[in-house]
Amino acid sequence: MDKTLSIDPAVPLLKVGYSKPANGCINRLQWTHFAETIPKLCGKTLADIPLIKDSAYVRELLQYAVMDDLRGPANGPNELIKDMSVRDRYLVGKLAPRETLDEGNDWGNSAVDEAEDVVPDDLEVKAKPAPPTAGKRTKAGEQPKDEEALGKGEPETSDEIDVSKNQSLVPSSFGMTFCVDGEAERIEVEARWGRYERLHDHGITKTRKKKNKKTGKEEEIEVKVWQRIPCGGKMVLDLKQGP
Template sequence: MSGETVLERPEEARIRDELEKLVVHDLHGPFGDEEEEFRERPTDRYILGRLAPEGETIEPDLMDDGADTDGADVGEDEAEPSVLTAASLMPSALGCTVFVDGETAELKVSGRWARYERVDGPEGGGGGAGATGGRVWSRVPDSGVVRLALREGRLGPERMPCDEHVVVRGRARRHDGGWLVSVFLVNTTPRPQPLAARAWLFQARMSVSAVDGGPIFRARPDTFGGGDDIDRAEQRRLAMAYRFHPEFAVGHGVGVTARQAPDNHRWRPFQQDRRRHPIRQRQPHGLGVMAGE
């Protein structure tokens, strides 16, 4: 036998990246290709990145009666009563808040999502895992772009051209010479009685950018409020510690990523630089904000 290694030993970072991709594909989807098919309900298969139809609730349920009750203060012949949880709404929107230049008149909002439709599966098992004829769920990807005019107060709703039940809403107000804007991608599909999974949106994502791709985004202003003097001092210390990591967006029910425009070199968000060059906080940058990544 030769002394050569048969398999190359992968680096820890590569293993971690592959594991992360598997987890995201498993929980967020799509696990297969862009037009995957499977038998199980999509609401059971994917638990992340989904938007419920309008008014969808989690029904109240009883807690597990078989839970350990050792040490409970109950009577000799008295059973511990079950606790009825309250009904709550399922999230039907995702969004983010950004700070843009005061001269900006419009924002471009792009959305991507997928619905799953009930169709006849292919014969011979050609429709993915478990799809061997019969009825299956088929992924139907979609996307759209709208323009959101900025003004004081509520914005929209602006309906996506490809799906009237997917809308963009928001709110804007003037702050420190700029616009503080919250933007949301909303699923307004009414919940049908049969096949309710058709009304859900899966793998939902949203991006916010300038209409012309210009540098309009500013770092969110630091605000120190609430708590006592010790709390506010801690907030100021944190702002100083992270002064080289400006915050361009805050997600609402979702994670956000600020991406640099290709022709803008004034800020490098993903490149480590040990020299720590100072950053002008009020200077707008050419970024695109992605929500749902």
């Protein structure tokens, strides 16, 4: 990120063995291929390209690199996350399903058991039982009998979730507040995100560290892979009274 060079005259990508990505998607180049291509593009090696003297520009690139690593997608909009969970790969910017699926969903589970999928308890959005009412004592093993002490769980008449009682480590929703000019009649909203789905037929393997007990040889096993599916779009909202 610390070097830049303008190429003049321009060189067609096809001349150096590249083709334009389909549908405008961003593709990551292999570093060795990129380094071998530089002399064909500009007649210089990477070592000959001068360093950027604009420190603010370098800091901005570093900021984007950190954001990609913490929030993603680090490997482009259609990335694959291999041999680890999405929750382990990224620290921020994640939303979990409000309710876990019946057939099991290890979206946020670490790859502890490679043989089967485990649904982590901390992804279940549920109410936290309230502590026993002050002044009342219960015997060991007994539960307080009044409703307040037991906790009432989620309200049946609303889809709203009480975030103060949400025990999930990964939130299921987020909100934002903003202001617009009072004369504005409408606003255009654009939202972009990615949905990660478990990819089963991928053929990506790794060598198991523990040897097979019967044969004594190391095994090739399939790793867990998550496919990112880009989502989002634009919509125009009229600014008028009402929901």
